[in-house]
Amino acid sequence: MNDNSLSAMRELQGLRIMRVFVRIDDAALRRSVIELAECLAQRHLQPRLRRLMANPPTRRP
Numbered sequence: 269m270n271d272n273s274l275s276a277m278r279e280l281q282g283l284r285i286m287r288v289f290v291r292i293d294d295a296a297l298r299r300s301v302i303e304l305a306e307c308l309a310q311r312h313l314q315p316r317l318r319r320l321m322a323n324p325p326t327r328r329p
Contacts, residue, residue, distance in 0.1 A: 289301060
């Protein structure tokens with residue numbers, strides 16, 4: 269897959285999530301879904317952040 273197809277796939281997935289999310293009537297459940305998504309994103313980003321902190325990019329003058 270190239271970058272364009274990955275970007276298009278992510279966009280479609282985002283639209284799918286939004287369509288489902290707006291159909292949830294219960295505000296507490298919507299908050300729980302948001303918290304779950306944030307936790308999943310945090311867990312996914314955590315290893316990347318650790319690597320970045322261990323090997324910060326060098327600045328070019």
